[in-house]
Amino acid sequence: MIYFDNVSKHYSDGRASGLEEITFQVDPKEFVSIVGHSGAGKTTLLKMIIAEDKPSSGSVFYESLNIHRIPRSKLPSYRRKIGTIFQDFKLLPHKTAYENVAFAMEANGRSDQEIAENVPQALALVDLEDKAFNFPHELSGGEKQRVAIARAIVNQPDIIIADEPTGNLDPIATYEVVQILRKINDLGTTVIMTTHNKGVIDEIERRVITMDEGRIIRDDASGKYVL
Amino acid sequence: MITGLRRVVRAGFVGFWRNAYVSLASVFVMTVALFMIGVTMFVDQLLTTSLNTIQSKVDINVYFVPDASPDEIDRLRTAVAALPDVAAVTFTSREEALEEYRNRNQNNEIALQALEELNENPLGATIAIQAKETSQYERVAQFLDEQKAQEDVSAPVIDVINFNRNKDSIDTLTAIISAVERSSLVVLIILLIAATLITFNTIRLAIYTSREEIAIMRLVGASNMFIRGPFMLQGIMYGFLAGVLTLAIFYPILIWIGPETAAFFEINLLEYFLENFRMIFLTIVGIGVALGLVSSTLAVTRYLRT
Numbered sequence: 001m002i003y004f005d006n007v008s009k010h011y012s013d014g015r016a017s018g019l020e021e022i023t024f025q026v027d028p029k030e031f032v033s034i035v036g037h038s039g040a041g042k043t044t045l046l047k048m049i050i051a052e053d054k055p056s057s058g059s060v061f062y063e064s065l066n067i068h069r070i071p072r073s074k075l076p077s078y079r080r081k082i083g084t085i086f087q088d089f090k091l092l093p094h095k096t097a098y099e100n101v102a103f104a105m106e107a108n109g110r111s112d113q114e115i116a117e118n119v120p121q122a123l124a125l126v127d128l129e130d131k132a133f134n135f136p137h138e139l140s141g142g143e144k145q146r147v148a149i150a151r152a153i154v155n156q157p158d159i160i161i162a163d164e165p166t167g168n169l170d171p172i173a174t175y176e177v178v179q180i181l182r183k184i185n186d187l188g189t190t191v192i193m194t195t196h197n198k199g200v201i202d203e204i205e206r207r208v209i210t211m212d213e214g215r216i217i218r219d220d221a222s223g224k225y226v227l
Numbered sequence: 228m229i230t231g232l233r234r235v236v237r238a239g240f241v242g243f244w245r246n247a248y249v250s251l252a253s254v255f256v257m258t259v260a261l262f263m264i265g266v267t268m269f270v271d272q273l274l275t276t277s278l279n280t281i282q283s284k285v286d287i288n289v290y291f292v293p294d295a296s297p298d299e300i301d302r303l304r305t306a307v308a309a310l311p312d313v314a315a316v317t318f319t320s321r322e323e324a325l326e327e328y329r330n331r332n333q334n335n336e337i338a339l340q341a342l343e344e345l346n347e348n349p350l351g352a353t354i355a356i357q358a359k360e361t362s363q364y365e366r367v368a369q370f371l372d373e374q375k376a377q378e379d380v381s382a383p384v385i386d387v388i389n390f391n392r393n394k395d396s397i398d399t400l401t402a403i404i405s406a407v408e409r410s411s412l413v414v415l416i417i418l419l420i421a422a423t424l425i426t427f428n429t430i431r432l433a434i435y436t437s438r439e440e441i442a443i444m445r446l447v448g449a450s451n452m453f454i455r456g457p458f459m460l461q462g463i464m465y466g467f468l469a470g471v472l473t474l475a476i477f478y479p480i481l482i483w484i485g486p487e488t489a490a491f492f493e494i495n496l497l498e499y500f501l502e503n504f505r506m507i508f509l510t511i512v513g514i515g516v517a518l519g520l521v522s523s524t525l526a527v528t529r530y531l532r533t
Contacts, residue, residue, distance in 0.1 A: 050446065080448035090443045094245040106234050107449035151447065 001159065001190055002026040002049060007058035009044055009214075017041040019048075019055070020214040026192060028158075031185045033201050034194045036211035042194035045211070046163050049192070050082055051075055080108050083152025083189075087164035089144040091136040097123065097147045098132040104151045122150040126180055142173025149180055153189070160184060162193040166200060178203060231453065239460030249433045250465065256429040257469035258476070260422035261515050265473055267415045268510070269496055274411060276494040278404050282361055285400065287368060288389045291351040293321065295384040300352055303374060303384065307356055310370060312363035317355040324350040351386055361401040364390060423518060430462055430522040434530070441530040455527045462523025463516050470512030 002025070009019040017039045026032050034042050047053040048060045051067050060067045062078070070078050084090075091100050101122055105115045123129050126146035136144055145165060152160055162181065166174040178200050185191045195201065201208055202224060210218035243250045289307075291300055308316045319327070325348050332338040342349075358364050368390035375385045434441075437458070444454045477500065485497030500507060 052446070076445075076448045076450045078448075079446065082448075084446055090439075090446065092440050092443055094242065094440070103444070103449070104447045107444065107447055107453055109231065111230070155448075 001028045001030075001063060002192070003061040004045075004048070005059045005061065007048065007055045007060060009041075009048070009053070010056050016044055018214050019044055022058070022214075022216060024209065024216060024219065026159075026190060028190055029185070029188055031182070031191045031204060031206040032193070032209060033204060033206065034192065034209045034211060035196070035201060036194075038196075039213075040211040041214040042211055043163055044214075046161050046192065046194060049159075049161055050079060050084055076107070080104075080155055081158050083155070083157040083160045085145070085148050085152050085160065085162040085165045087167035089136070089141075089148045089168075091144055091147055091151075093136055096133045096135055097128060097139065097143075097150075100136070100147055101151045101154050104154055108155050110155075118154055119150075122154040123147075125153070125183070126150045127176075140173070141169050142176060145169060145173065145177055146180065149177070149184075153184055157189065159190040159192065162191065164194055164196065166195060166197055171199075174200065175203075232456075235453065235456030236460060238457035239464070242457050243461050243464055246433070246436075249436060250461070253429050253433050253465045254468045254472065257426050257465055257515060257519065258472045260425045260518075261469050261473040261511055262476060263418045264415075264422055264514060265477055265507075265511055267411070267418050268507070269477075269499075271411045271415065272499060273488060273492045273494060273496070274407055277492045278407065280493050281400065282404070283357065285357070285361060285364070285396075287356045287358075287364060287371070289354050289356070289371060289385060290387040290389070291353065292383050292386045293347075293349060293351040295351065296382070299384045300354075304354055306374070307354065307367070307370070310367060312358050312360075312366055313356055314359045315357045317357075319353045319355070321348050321350055321352050324348075324353060361404060422514075426466075426518045427522040427525070430465065430519065431526040431529075433461075434458055434523065434526040438530045441527065445531070451531050454531065455524065458523045458527045459520055462519035462521075464519070465523075466515030466517070466519030467512060469519075470508075470515035473511055473515075474508060 004022045004024050007019055007022045011018055019041045022041075022045065034045065036042050044053065048055060049062075049067065051070060054068050062081075065078075067078070091097075092103060095103060098119055101119045102115050105118065110118075120129065120132070123132055126149050128143060128146050128150065131139060131143060131147075136147070139147065145168075149165075152162075160181070165181070166177050169177060174197065181191055181193065182204065205222055207222070208218070208220050208224070209216055210220075289303075304316060304318055307313060325342075328342070328350060329339070356367055358367055368388065371385070371388050371390070375388065378384055441454055481497040481500050485495045489495035489498075
């Protein structure tokens with residue numbers, strides 16, 4: 001479903017960690033965790049998938065589509081196939097939880113009726129029905145991240161990209177977020193997640209890719225956090 | 228498409244409201260900018276009107292000899308009136324001239340007695356000619372001089388043409404008018420540029436606060452037009468409100484200074500404002516809306532580039 005073919009990325013100004021000859025494949029319905037120290041290149045790798053950044057050499061494919069050959073005008077429709085979750089949540093501050101989730105559907109051109117049906121469902125899945133009309137600044141970190149997850153899944157994407165989704169959360173919120181991600185994966189959505197958190201990896205018990213200095217150094221089918 | 232437009236419009240209004248402080252600040256700054264443009268427009272109107280008033284007081288007088296034939300006078304009058312440069316020709320007959328002389332010298336016994344001594348009317352007919360522009364008097368005078376030169380010496384028609392006497396003051400006035408018109412144009416252009424820059428920077432700052440949001444919208448897969456639309460609408464709203472506010476500020480000010488301008492410049496700015504309200508509204512609000520729209524479009528586009 002996602003295929004990295006010998007991808008390297010070098011930043012001349014050193015503003016982010018690069019990648020060195022990355023080749024791997026993610027199959028449909030997989031739950032892949034990418035672990036590694038800060039600066040190992042985890043976030044750069046995810047940016048390649050959502051076409052936020054271009055490789056210096058090599059190609060990244062989504063099914064048969066070369067992601068970095070997508071014309072700029074078609075990028076929005078490509079990005080709608082991918083749900084993204086970030087460490088800093090990236091919610092729209094002037095929109096309520098409900099509106100944040102609805103925005104993703106509006107941007108996707110869904111009908112008002114679909115929005116009225118699906119947004120409450122997505123919020124129910126992350127157990128936030130009662131906070132639907134709160135603004136982000138009125139929510140806790142865990143709640144914000146759950147809104148972000150609801151937004152990521154509401155368009156029923158083929159794949160969820162989560163960059164350190166638990167990085168800013170306390171242990172209980174972390175546990176909740178991981179449970180939700182597992183539930184989403186069980187429902188058939190591919191999940192690619194980066195994390196620092198050993199507990200999270202050990203709990204998920206799925207494929208783990210370990211990175212160091214821009215390279216993949218381990219790729220275990222049912223991994224433990226080893227560094 | 229319609230759904231998209233409706234969502235963009237709603238997002239624009241909601242965004243305006245939820246960013247009330249930023250919106251209000253932008254509207255106020257734009258109001259100041261539009262106010263400057265409005266002041267220039269009114270000052271320009273004052274100058275134009277008072278210059279027109281002065282201009283209308285300038286004319287060329289042709290004095291005919293007393294026994295000039297009425298046919299000849301008529302012919303010349305028609306010829307002058309037909310010139311493209313001429314705005315108006317006022318004819319005063321011999322009898323009217325005499326009447327005016329009598330009226331003017333009502334209290335001057337000697338002058339009246341002198342008139343009595345003569346058995347006939349010593350005054351000739353006159354025509355007063357007004358050109359459309361002061362600069363055109365030269366050509367009208369030239370035409371009159373030619374006419375005089377062609378006259379039969381034994382039966383003259385034109386006695387005196389007073390252009391040369393007025394020439395200096397007409398020239399000075401022409402110079403003043405063109406200088407004032409040119410400098411008010413320069414001031415207007417400078418103020419327009421200033422207003423544009425102020426508005427552009429204000430809106431850019433307002434949108435700068437939203438740059439994170441724009442980045443998030445892109446990541447969620449919103450198309451550029453879907454992101455840009457609400458900001459463009461907000462720019463239009465800033466401009467519209469600032470324009471209306473500007474006019475609302477002008478109204479009491481003009482009530483206050485209207486009578487003063489009427490006394491000094493012979494135009495009541497309040498009346499001018501009310502009579503030309505449609506044109507002034509369209510100009511001020513139109514400039515506001517255009518500035519707001521262009522500024523917001525440019526500012527968002529900056530953050531949409533990858």
